[in-house]
Amino acid sequence: MTSAQELLQQYGPREAMEYDVVIVGGGPAGLSAAIRLKQLAAQSGKEVGVCVLEKGSEVGAHILSGAVMDPRALSELIPDWKEQGAPLNVPVTEDRFLFLSASKAYRTPSWLLPACFQNHGNYVI
Numbered sequence: 001m002t003s004a005q006e007l008l009q010q011y012g013p014r015e016a017m018e019y020d021v022v023i024v025g026g027g028p029a030g031l032s033a034a035i036r037l038k039q040l041a042a043q044s045g046k047e048v049g050v051c052v053l054e055k056g057s058e059v060g061a062h063i064l065s066g067a068v069m070d071p072r073a074l075s076e077l078i079p080d081w082k083e084q085g086a087p088l089n090v091p092v093t094e095d096r097f098l099f100l101s102a103s104k105a106y107r108t109p110s111w112l113l114p115a116c117f118q119n120h121g122n123y124v125i
């Protein structure tokens with residue numbers, strides 16, 4: 001295995017950038033943490049260097065598997081997300097939970113569904 005010293009001798013010192021906070025992972029948690037840190041720094045008139053490292057080809061490349069989003073956390077973080085043009089344009093209007101047989105579909109009454117299947121107030125994304 002090549003030691004750090006050997007790498008330095010072979011390639012020379014590497015460029016380095018310093019940050020106050022480095023967040024590994026540009027998913028919702030990492031991005032929220034970065035945004036919140038910058039918000040808090042701006043509120044107190046301080047400058048904070050925040051770096052988000054994402055191994056995907058771009059931010060979002062590994063996270064967009066969802067279909068329905070509860071905007072509660074986004075509203076807490078960025079209350080004016082609608083005015084800022086966040087692309088949440090399709091509110092949920094109806095939930096249907098179906099049991100499928102070979103030839104029929106049986107619908108479960110909405111009032112029987114647990115809270116996690118009630119999507120009113122959420123958005124299809």
Ligand SMILES: Cc1cc2nc3c(=O)[nH]c(=O)nc-3n(C[C@H](O)[C@H](O)[C@H](O)COP(=O)(O)OP(=O)(O)OC[C@H]3O[C@@H](n4cnc5c(N)ncnc54)[C@H](O)[C@@H]3O)c2cc1C
Nearest residue numbers: 025026027028029030053054055056062063065066067068
């Ligand atoms: C199939 C599926 C469907 C889903 N559907 C929905 C839905 O409809 N609605 C909903 O609200 N939620 C849905 N979720 C859940 C939602 O995706 C997660 O709750 C959310 O992505 C978690 O965010 P996170 O930031 O904690 O983690 P992640 O989104 O997993 O983000 C972590 C990030 O860190 C990066 N990373 C990891 N290791 C490193 C490293 N060493 N260096 C650099 N970067 C790194 C990854 O590439 C990734 O981008 C779904 C999840 C799955 C798997």
